[in-house]
Amino acid sequence: MRFRATIQNVPTFYRLIQTVEKLQKKCIINFSETSMRIICNQEEGGVHVWSKIRIDALFTDYRILSHSNNEITLNLPTDALSTALRSASAEHTGANEVVMKLAKKKNVPVLSFEIFGTTQMGRRVKVAHDVRIEVMKPADVALLTEPRCPEPDVQIMLPPLTKMRGVIERMRNLSDVIAVRANSSGCLRLSASTEVVKADITWNNCSHPRMTGDNPSQARAGAEDGRGEEDREPEPERPDPTHLFSVLVHARSLLKFLNAHAVSKTTIACICQGHCLILFVYIGDSTDVGGVLTFYIPSVLDD
Known part of the structure:
Protein backbone atom coordinates (compact mmCIF):
# COMPACT_ATOMS: atom_id res chain seq x y z
CA MET A 1 0.00 0.00 0.00
CA ARG A 2 1.47 3.30 -1.10
CA PHE A 3 0.18 6.84 -1.09
CA ARG A 4 1.85 10.18 -1.77
CA ALA A 5 0.60 13.54 -3.03
CA THR A 6 1.65 17.16 -3.18
CA ILE A 7 -1.07 19.43 -1.80
CA GLN A 8 -1.50 22.13 -4.40
CA ASN A 9 -4.47 23.90 -2.79
CA VAL A 10 -3.62 23.93 0.93
CA PRO A 11 -6.06 26.72 1.96
CA THR A 12 -9.09 24.92 0.50
CA PHE A 13 -8.08 21.58 2.04
CA TYR A 14 -7.60 23.31 5.40
CA ARG A 15 -11.02 25.01 5.24
CA LEU A 16 -12.66 21.68 4.37
CA ILE A 17 -11.16 20.00 7.43
CA GLN A 18 -11.98 23.04 9.59
CA THR A 19 -15.62 22.56 8.64
CA VAL A 20 -15.55 18.84 9.43
CA GLU A 21 -13.69 19.43 12.72
CA LYS A 22 -16.71 21.38 14.02
CA LEU A 23 -18.91 18.31 13.48
CA GLN A 24 -17.03 15.50 15.16
CA LYS A 25 -13.68 14.44 16.57
CA LYS A 26 -12.95 11.85 13.88
CA CYS A 27 -13.71 11.54 10.21
CA ILE A 28 -13.20 9.02 7.44
CA ILE A 29 -11.24 9.93 4.31
CA ASN A 30 -11.30 7.69 1.28
CA PHE A 31 -8.67 8.22 -1.41
CA SER A 32 -9.14 6.73 -4.87
CA GLU A 33 -7.45 7.34 -8.21
CA THR A 34 -9.87 10.13 -9.16
CA SER A 35 -11.45 11.52 -5.98
CA MET A 36 -11.21 12.08 -2.25
CA ARG A 37 -14.25 11.47 -0.09
CA ILE A 38 -14.67 12.94 3.40
CA ILE A 39 -17.31 11.11 5.43
CA CYS A 40 -18.82 11.95 8.81
CA ASN A 41 -21.23 9.29 10.04
CA GLN A 42 -22.56 11.16 13.05
CA GLU A 43 -24.53 9.52 15.83
CA GLU A 44 -28.29 9.20 15.34
CA GLY A 45 -29.93 12.60 15.22
CA GLY A 46 -26.75 14.39 14.20
CA VAL A 47 -25.41 15.91 10.99
CA HIS A 48 -24.02 13.53 8.38
CA VAL A 49 -21.49 14.54 5.74
CA TRP A 50 -20.74 12.66 2.55
CA SER A 51 -18.49 14.61 0.23
CA LYS A 52 -16.61 14.06 -3.00
CA ILE A 53 -13.71 16.23 -4.20
CA ARG A 54 -11.81 15.86 -7.45
CA ILE A 55 -8.14 14.96 -6.97
CA ASP A 56 -6.95 17.64 -9.37
CA ALA A 57 -8.82 20.28 -7.34
CA LEU A 58 -6.45 19.78 -4.41
CA PHE A 59 -3.42 17.69 -5.38
CA THR A 60 -0.62 17.26 -7.89
CA ASP A 61 1.95 14.48 -8.26
CA TYR A 62 -0.71 12.13 -6.90
CA ARG A 63 0.23 8.46 -6.52
CA ILE A 64 -1.84 5.70 -4.93
CA LEU A 65 -1.46 1.92 -4.92
CA SER A 66 -3.39 -0.70 -2.96
CA HIS A 67 -4.90 -4.15 -3.32
CA SER A 68 -8.42 -2.66 -2.93
CA ASN A 69 -8.91 -1.23 -6.43
CA ASN A 70 -6.28 1.39 -5.64
CA GLU A 71 -8.39 2.82 -2.83
CA ILE A 72 -7.22 3.63 0.68
CA THR A 73 -9.64 4.54 3.47
CA LEU A 74 -8.46 6.16 6.70
CA ASN A 75 -10.10 6.91 10.03
CA LEU A 76 -8.32 9.85 11.67
CA PRO A 77 -8.73 12.65 14.24
CA THR A 78 -9.96 15.90 12.74
CA ASP A 79 -8.16 18.15 15.24
CA ALA A 80 -4.72 16.70 14.47
CA LEU A 81 -5.37 16.88 10.72
CA SER A 82 -6.56 20.47 11.06
CA THR A 83 -3.42 21.38 13.03
CA ALA A 84 -1.14 19.95 10.35
CA LEU A 85 -2.94 21.80 7.56
CA ARG A 86 -3.06 25.02 9.56
CA SER A 87 0.71 24.88 9.90
CA ALA A 88 1.05 24.26 6.16
CA SER A 89 -1.25 27.15 5.25
CA ALA A 90 0.17 29.70 7.69
CA GLU A 91 1.79 32.58 5.84
CA HIS A 92 4.71 32.92 8.24
CA THR A 93 6.02 29.44 7.35
CA GLY A 94 6.82 30.53 3.83
CA ALA A 95 5.69 27.08 2.69
CA ASN A 96 6.22 26.46 -1.00
CA GLU A 97 5.65 22.70 -1.06
CA VAL A 98 3.52 20.41 1.12
CA VAL A 99 3.80 16.65 0.66
CA MET A 100 1.29 14.24 2.23
CA LYS A 101 2.10 10.53 2.40
CA LEU A 102 1.42 7.30 4.25
CA ALA A 103 4.20 6.20 6.57
CA LYS A 104 4.95 4.23 9.71
CA LYS A 105 6.60 5.73 12.79
CA LYS A 106 7.60 3.23 15.49
CA ASN A 107 5.37 0.71 13.70
CA VAL A 108 2.36 3.04 14.01
CA PRO A 109 0.62 4.07 10.76
CA VAL A 110 0.54 7.83 10.21
CA LEU A 111 -0.44 10.32 7.57
CA SER A 112 2.72 12.37 7.33
CA PHE A 113 2.85 16.00 6.21
CA GLU A 114 6.21 17.37 5.10
CA ILE A 115 6.19 21.15 4.76
CA PHE A 116 9.06 22.68 2.83
CA GLY A 117 9.59 26.41 3.10
CA THR A 118 12.11 29.21 2.91
CA THR A 119 13.12 31.51 5.77
CA GLN A 120 13.56 35.27 5.42
CA MET A 121 17.30 34.60 5.22
CA GLY A 122 16.72 32.37 2.20
CA ARG A 123 17.42 29.09 3.98
CA ARG A 124 15.28 26.08 3.02
CA VAL A 125 13.57 24.46 6.01
CA LYS A 126 11.40 21.40 6.54
CA VAL A 127 8.64 20.96 9.12
CA ALA A 128 6.93 17.60 9.64
CA HIS A 129 3.58 16.71 11.20
CA ASP A 130 2.41 13.14 11.73
CA MET A 157 -30.17 28.42 -3.73
CA LEU A 158 -29.23 29.75 -0.30
CA PRO A 159 -28.15 33.32 0.42
CA PRO A 160 -24.58 33.82 1.75
CA LEU A 161 -24.06 31.47 4.69
CA THR A 162 -22.47 34.19 6.83
CA LYS A 163 -25.75 36.14 6.70
CA MET A 164 -27.77 33.06 7.53
CA ARG A 165 -25.53 32.27 10.49
CA GLY A 166 -26.27 35.60 12.17
CA VAL A 167 -30.01 35.08 11.70
CA ILE A 168 -30.00 31.54 13.10
CA GLU A 169 -27.84 32.51 16.09
CA ARG A 170 -30.51 35.07 17.06
CA MET A 171 -33.35 32.63 16.41
CA ARG A 172 -31.72 30.05 18.66
CA ASN A 173 -32.38 32.40 21.58
CA LEU A 174 -36.08 31.78 20.92
CA SER A 175 -36.08 28.07 20.13
CA ASP A 176 -33.73 25.18 19.49
CA VAL A 177 -36.01 24.05 16.66
CA ILE A 178 -36.18 26.04 13.43
CA ALA A 179 -38.55 25.53 10.52
CA VAL A 180 -36.93 25.79 7.09
CA ARG A 181 -39.48 26.47 4.35
CA ALA A 182 -39.12 27.07 0.61
CA ASN A 183 -41.13 27.01 -2.59
CA SER A 184 -40.38 26.85 -6.29
CA SER A 185 -41.03 30.59 -6.68
CA GLY A 186 -37.77 31.52 -4.96
CA CYS A 187 -39.04 32.08 -1.41
CA LEU A 188 -36.93 30.85 1.53
CA ARG A 189 -38.27 31.31 5.05
CA LEU A 190 -36.80 30.50 8.45
CA SER A 191 -39.14 30.43 11.45
CA ALA A 192 -38.72 30.04 15.20
CA SER A 193 -41.46 30.33 17.79
CA THR A 194 -42.40 30.02 21.44
CA GLU A 195 -45.78 30.11 23.14
CA VAL A 196 -45.74 33.90 23.13
CA VAL A 197 -43.66 35.02 20.17
CA LYS A 198 -42.86 33.97 16.61
CA ALA A 199 -40.05 35.16 14.33
CA ASP A 200 -39.98 34.77 10.53
CA ILE A 201 -37.11 35.73 8.24
CA THR A 202 -37.82 35.58 4.51
CA TRP A 203 -35.59 35.81 1.46
CA ASN A 204 -37.34 36.31 -1.87
CA ASN A 205 -36.13 35.87 -5.45
CA CYS A 206 -33.72 33.05 -4.57
CA SER A 207 -32.65 30.99 -7.56
CA HIS A 208 -34.53 27.73 -8.11
CA PRO A 209 -31.89 25.29 -9.39
CA ARG A 210 -32.51 22.07 -11.27
CA MET A 211 -30.72 18.89 -10.23
CA THR A 212 -30.05 16.89 -13.38
CA GLY A 213 -29.18 13.22 -13.07
CA ASP A 214 -27.68 11.80 -9.89
CA ASN A 215 -24.75 14.21 -9.81
CA PRO A 216 -25.39 17.34 -7.71
CA SER A 217 -22.55 19.12 -9.51
CA GLN A 218 -24.85 19.21 -12.54
CA ALA A 219 -27.28 21.54 -10.79
CA ARG A 220 -28.22 24.58 -12.83
CA ALA A 221 -29.96 27.68 -11.57
CA GLY A 222 -33.00 27.63 -13.82
CA ALA A 223 -31.09 27.28 -17.10
CA GLU A 224 -32.89 25.85 -20.10
CA ASP A 225 -31.75 22.47 -21.37
CA GLY A 226 -31.44 23.58 -24.99
CA ARG A 227 -34.07 21.28 -26.49
CA GLY A 228 -36.83 22.53 -28.72
CA GLU A 229 -40.42 22.43 -27.58
CA GLU A 230 -41.20 19.62 -30.00
CA ASP A 231 -38.43 17.45 -28.44
CA ARG A 232 -39.53 17.87 -24.85
CA GLU A 233 -41.36 15.13 -23.04
CA PRO A 234 -44.67 16.09 -21.42
CA GLU A 235 -44.05 17.33 -17.91
CA PRO A 236 -46.12 16.05 -14.99
CA GLU A 237 -48.51 18.46 -13.37
CA ARG A 238 -46.56 20.75 -11.07
CA PRO A 239 -47.67 21.68 -7.54
CA ASP A 240 -48.62 25.23 -6.64
CA PRO A 241 -45.34 27.20 -6.99
CA THR A 242 -46.26 29.33 -3.97
CA HIS A 243 -46.72 26.31 -1.67
CA LEU A 244 -44.03 26.25 1.02
CA PHE A 245 -42.53 22.85 1.75
CA SER A 246 -41.04 22.63 5.24
CA VAL A 247 -38.80 20.67 7.54
CA LEU A 248 -38.08 21.15 11.26
CA VAL A 249 -34.42 20.91 12.27
CA HIS A 250 -32.36 21.63 15.37
CA ALA A 251 -30.77 25.07 15.39
CA ARG A 252 -27.51 23.56 16.64
CA SER A 253 -27.42 21.27 13.60
CA LEU A 254 -27.91 24.23 11.26
CA LEU A 255 -25.14 26.14 13.02
CA LYS A 256 -22.78 23.20 12.62
CA PHE A 257 -23.54 23.12 8.91
CA LEU A 258 -23.02 26.88 8.63
CA ASN A 259 -19.36 26.43 9.55
CA ALA A 260 -19.10 25.55 5.86
CA HIS A 261 -19.24 29.27 5.10
CA ALA A 262 -15.41 29.16 5.03
CA VAL A 263 -15.45 27.01 1.89
CA SER A 264 -18.82 27.80 0.32
CA LYS A 265 -19.37 29.95 -2.73
CA THR A 266 -22.60 28.29 -3.84
CA THR A 267 -24.97 26.28 -1.63
CA ILE A 268 -28.19 24.53 -2.61
CA ALA A 269 -30.73 23.35 -0.06
CA CYS A 270 -33.13 20.48 -0.80
CA ILE A 271 -36.16 19.96 1.43
CA CYS A 272 -37.57 16.48 1.87
CA GLN A 273 -40.68 17.49 3.78
CA GLY A 274 -40.92 15.89 7.19
CA HIS A 275 -37.81 13.80 6.55
CA CYS A 276 -34.58 15.78 6.20
CA LEU A 277 -32.75 18.81 4.88
CA ILE A 278 -30.00 18.12 2.32
CA LEU A 279 -27.41 20.81 1.67
CA PHE A 280 -24.93 20.81 -1.21
CA VAL A 281 -21.90 23.04 -0.67
CA TYR A 282 -20.00 23.51 -3.92
CA ILE A 283 -16.21 23.82 -3.85
CA GLY A 284 -14.63 26.11 -6.39
CA ASP A 285 -16.13 28.38 -9.03
CA SER A 286 -19.48 27.62 -10.63
CA THR A 287 -17.71 27.13 -13.97
CA ASP A 288 -15.23 24.63 -12.51
CA VAL A 289 -16.73 22.76 -9.56
CA GLY A 290 -13.94 20.94 -7.74
CA GLY A 291 -16.24 18.94 -5.52
CA VAL A 292 -19.32 18.93 -3.30
CA LEU A 293 -19.77 18.70 0.46
CA THR A 294 -23.17 17.14 1.10
CA PHE A 295 -24.76 17.65 4.53
CA TYR A 296 -27.75 15.62 5.74
CA ILE A 297 -29.72 17.09 8.65
CA PRO A 298 -32.57 14.87 9.90
CA SER A 299 -35.99 16.28 10.65
CA VAL A 300 -37.20 16.86 14.18
CA LEU A 301 -40.43 14.97 14.79
CA ASP A 302 -43.30 17.41 15.21
CA ASP A 303 -45.37 16.23 18.14
Missing part, protein backbone atom coordinates in the same frame (compact mmCIF):
# COMPACT_ATOMS: atom_id res chain seq x y z
CA VAL A 131 -1.28 12.31 12.19
CA ARG A 132 -1.98 8.90 13.67
CA ILE A 133 -4.47 6.97 11.55
CA GLU A 134 -6.39 3.73 11.33
CA VAL A 135 -6.33 2.10 7.90
CA MET A 136 -9.81 0.65 7.47
CA LYS A 137 -10.38 -2.88 6.22
CA PRO A 138 -12.28 -3.34 2.93
CA ALA A 139 -15.07 -5.18 4.77
CA ASP A 140 -15.61 -2.17 7.06
CA VAL A 141 -15.43 0.26 4.15
CA ALA A 142 -18.16 -1.71 2.37
CA LEU A 143 -20.50 -0.94 5.28
CA LEU A 144 -20.22 2.80 4.69
CA THR A 145 -23.38 3.98 2.96
CA GLU A 146 -24.65 7.42 2.10
CA PRO A 147 -27.94 8.32 3.84
CA ARG A 148 -30.99 7.30 1.83
CA CYS A 149 -33.54 10.06 1.34
CA PRO A 150 -36.74 10.50 -0.66
CA GLU A 151 -36.84 12.71 -3.73
CA PRO A 152 -36.66 16.37 -2.60
CA ASP A 153 -39.91 18.33 -2.71
CA VAL A 154 -38.10 21.55 -3.55
CA GLN A 155 -34.56 22.84 -3.99
CA ILE A 156 -33.38 26.42 -3.62
